[in-house]
Amino acid sequence: MAVQTTARFEGIVMFRKDYRERDQLVKFFTREFGKKMFYIRGARKRGFKLAAAILPFTRGTYVGLIRENGLCYLNAEKKLIQFEQINQDIERNAYITYILNLIDSAFADNQSIPVWFDMAANALTMINEGFDPEIISHIFELQLLPVFGVQQEWQQCVICQRNDLPLDYSESSGGMLCQNHWHLDPQRSHLDRRTIFYLQRLSSIQLQKIRSIKVRNETKIRLKTLIDTIYQDEVGLNLKSKHFIDTMDSWN
Numbered sequence: 001m002a003v004q005t006t007a008r009f010e011g012i013v014m015f016r017k018d019y020r021e022r023d024q025l026v027k028f029f030t031r032e033f034g035k036k037m038f039y040i041r042g043a044r045k046r047g048f049k050l051a052a053a054i055l056p057f058t059r060g061t062y063v064g065l066i067r068e069n070g071l072c073y074l075n076a077e078k079k080l081i082q083f084e085q086i087n088q089d090i091e092r093n094a095y096i097t098y099i100l101n102l103i104d105s106a107f108a109d110n111q112s113i114p115v116w117f118d119m120a121a122n123a124l125t126m127i128n129e130g131f132d133p134e135i136i137s138h139i140f141e142l143q144l145l146p147v148f149g150v151q152q153e154w155q156q157c158v159i160c161q162r163n164d165l166p167l168d169y170s171e172s173s174g175g176m177l178c179q180n181h182w183h184l185d186p187q188r189s190h191l192d193r194r195t196i197f198y199l200q201r202l203s204s205i206q207l208q209k210i211r212s213i214k215v216r217n218e219t220k221i222r223l224k225t226l227i228d229t230i231y232q233d234e235v236g237l238n239l240k241s242k243h244f245i246d247t248m249d250s251w252n
Helices: 084-088 090-106 114-129 133-144 179-184 193-202 217-235 240-251
Strands: 004-019 023-030 034-040 059-067 073-081 153-157 167-170 175-178
Touching: 004 034, 004 090, 004 114, 023 090, 023 114, 034 073, 084 090, 084 114, 090 114, 090 133, 090 240, 114 133, 133 193, 133 217, 153 193, 167 179, 167 193, 175 179, 193 217
Parallel strands: 153 175
Antiparallel strands: 004 023, 004 059, 023 034, 059 073, 167 175
């Protein structure tokens, strides 16, 4: 017998898709219950009373019937936050879509992950306020790697654990090599110190502690190249939202 309860919850609308003639399936990232799919009856009808509550990327407090497994049902919204700049800007929209897709891919449904909910909520606010969405997406990419089963050592040499010598990234070694051990990987990344610095910071920093983001374009290119390589070679994740961002970059 399926367990179900009527509950108040915090949620972020991840995506929605049309279902049947007048309905929609809406996936919420909830703080209390993890990712849940909701069946919204009549969502496509004109004048639907909860239309604003199920717009993509809306954050709010909701009341609904929560099932342990299977579809849930939305009863009411109590408080909504809309992110106008994200909704109006294709770049911000693309990066938030990608971040939520990463979370959706990394975790199973129905798994409570409040730390990641709070990170996603902070990302929405920060990107809406104008923080660099690319760098914020890199924070998620780097910090989600262990969830995908890819353990990288960013802070010290994987061989001797020293962090007082110049470091460089080695894919074959699973992290950083200090200068004394560079000879172990002739194919190491040959990253500059600035890029190493940002890899170390972004892989460990808490979003809510960031007050500003200023990263040089050349450093952003190196970060993107390395992280893309890790996701292609070691995670094996290919998301349409990431492909769209890469296509969008080519416009520039």
